[in-house]
Amino acid sequence: MRIKLAETAGFCMGVDLALTKLDKIIEEGVTGPVFVLGPIIHNPQVLERYAKKGVLIAESPDEVPDGSRVVIRAHGIARKVEQGLRNRGVDIVDATCPKVKKAQKLIARHTAEGQFLLLYGEDDHPEVRGLVSYAGGSGLVFDEVAMLDEFYFSPERKYVLAAQTTQDGDQFDELAERLQAMEGVEVTVLNTICDATKLRQHEAMDLAKEVDFVVVVGGYSSGNTRRLAQVVRDQGKPCLHVETVDELPVDDIADYSVVGVTAGASTPRDLVLDVIRRLESI
Numbered sequence: 001m002r003i004k005l006a007e008t009a010g011f012c013m014g015v016d017l018a019l020t021k022l023d024k025i026i027e028e029g030v031t032g033p034v035f036v037l038g039p040i041i042h043n044p045q046v047l048e049r050y051a052k053k054g055v056l057i058a059e060s061p062d063e064v065p066d067g068s069r070v071v072i073r074a075h076g077i078a079r080k081v082e083q084g085l086r087n088r089g090v091d092i093v094d095a096t097c098p099k100v101k102k103a104q105k106l107i108a109r110h111t112a113e114g115q116f117l118l119l120y121g122e123d124d125h126p127e128v129r130g131l132v133s134y135a136g137g138s139g140l141v142f143d144e145v146a147m148l149d150e151f152y153f154s155p156e157r158k159y160v161l162a163a164q165t166t167q168d169g170d171q172f173d174e175l176a177e178r179l180q181a182m183e184g185v186e187v188t189v190l191n192t193i194c195d196a197t198k199l200r201q202h203e204a205m206d207l208a209k210e211v212d213f214v215v216v217v218g219g220y221s222s223g224n225t226r227r228l229a230q231v232v233r234d235q236g237k238p239c240l241h242v243e244t245v246d247e248l249p250v251d252d253i254a255d256y257s258v259v260g261v262t263a264g265a266s267t268p269r270d271l272v273l274d275v276i277r278r279l280e281s282i
Contacts, residue, residue, distance in 0.1 A: 003279050004211055004260045006203045009272055012196040012265035014097025015041050018074040021095045025071065026053055035070040037061065037077060037085075038126055040095070041266040042222035044243065064090055074266075075126040076100045078133035099165050100127055103192035104134045110160045110188055111135040118142070118179070118187070120172055121164030122223060128164050131192075135160075145175065155184040162190040166224035166265070168231070169198040196265060197224055201231050204262050208235035211260035213253060215279070216241045217272050218264030225264025232262075245274040254282050 011019075018040055025034055035058045039047050047057070058064045061081050069091040072082070076096035085092055096104075111117050117139030121128040132139050142148060153159070161179055163172045176189045208214055214232045218225030220243060232239040242248060253259060259279055263272045 001254075001256065001279060001282050002258045003276055004207060004258065005272070005276060006200070006207050006260070006262035008196065008200055008203060009217070009261065009263040010265075010267050010269045012097075012194070012200075014074050014099055014194070014196075015266050018071075018095035018097065019046070021093055022050065022055065022071055025069070025093060026050075026055070032068060035064050035068060036073055037064065037070050037081075038073050038075070039221075040071065040073045041219075042225075043219040043264075043266045043268065044221075045219075045271060046266070046268055061085055064088075066090065069093065071095050073126070074100070076104060076130040077126070078130050080133060080137075097165070097194075099192075099194040099196075100130070103131055103162065103165055103190075106190045106192060107131055107160070107162055108134040110190060111139075115158045115160045115188065116140070118148075118159055118161045119163065120161070120167055120175060125164060125223060127166075131162065131164070145178075148175070148179075153182065153185045159185065159187045160190060161187050162192045164223070165192055165194040166197045166227065167193055168227055169193045169201060200224070200228060200262070200265065204228050204231045205235055207260040207262060208232045208237040208239075211237070211258040212256040213237070213258075214239045214260040214262065215248070215253075215275060216262055216264070217243070217275050218267040219243055222264045222266050225267065228262055228264060242275070244271060245278045248275065248278055250278070250282055253279070 033056050035056050064070045066088045071093045074097045117135035119141045123141045179187045216229040229241040
């Protein structure tokens with residue numbers, strides 16, 4: 001069996017920066033517990049490692065004590081939540097991904113005069129909730145074209161289209177073209193999808209054409225990882241999404257001659273290497 005690894009598999013710049021900030025706090029040995037508002041990234045193995053170092057995950061702002069220190073995860077948080085923490089004297093270490101921060105600022109700027117936000121993303125995703133808050137808390141969040149078909153576009157209103165930073169870039173471009181072609185609808189399109197996301201997805205497409213089977217490594221709760229697997233399947237190639245090497249069905253994969261491996265932006269390199277070593281042993 002030959003193994004082909006995608007060039008950019010694993011941590012992206014935003015995740016790397018967030019973990020670097022958290023590591024620095026731990027190394028400084030600050031007094032008192034270190035809180036993260038929600039999981040720092042969507043990878044259970046990474047979270048387990050930080051839990052062993054004493055990092056506590058606060059599922060809501062109310063779980064962060066007044067005057068304590070909290071790290072804002074890579075996905076960012078809603079405006080009101082951040083202000084509420086500051087009002088309680090919480091020391092905030094902002095580890096929001098720079099790409100997410102850019103998207104927040106773009107949405108805030110373009111909705112400041114009343115434009116209505118159309119956000120292509122997952123309604124229950126923490127990044128999406130944060131992005132919507134920068135549009136004053138209102139807008140249409142959709143992850144299916146059918147939702148746009150049912151939406152009433154007023155000719156008297158201006159719209160702004162943006163996306164969760166890890167969404168499918170090609171699908172977003174198609175949506176943008178469709179909306180801009182609608183008669184009587186004025187839509188400003190914002191470029192908020194991360195270049196690293198687009199690169200990973202295009203690499204996954206190319207990889208799918210060169211191999212017989214693809215393994216995608218990463219957390220099941222990671223949106224960008226799930227989309228990598230979907231991109232591969234959309235190419236008509238069999239694909240398996242696993243979190244760890246222990247989930248590999250070795251017997252089922254053994255018949256393939258060339259297997260591709262890629263990983264989400266929140267997947268540690270060692271988990272990817274574990275999968276490669278197991279495949280090489282088949």
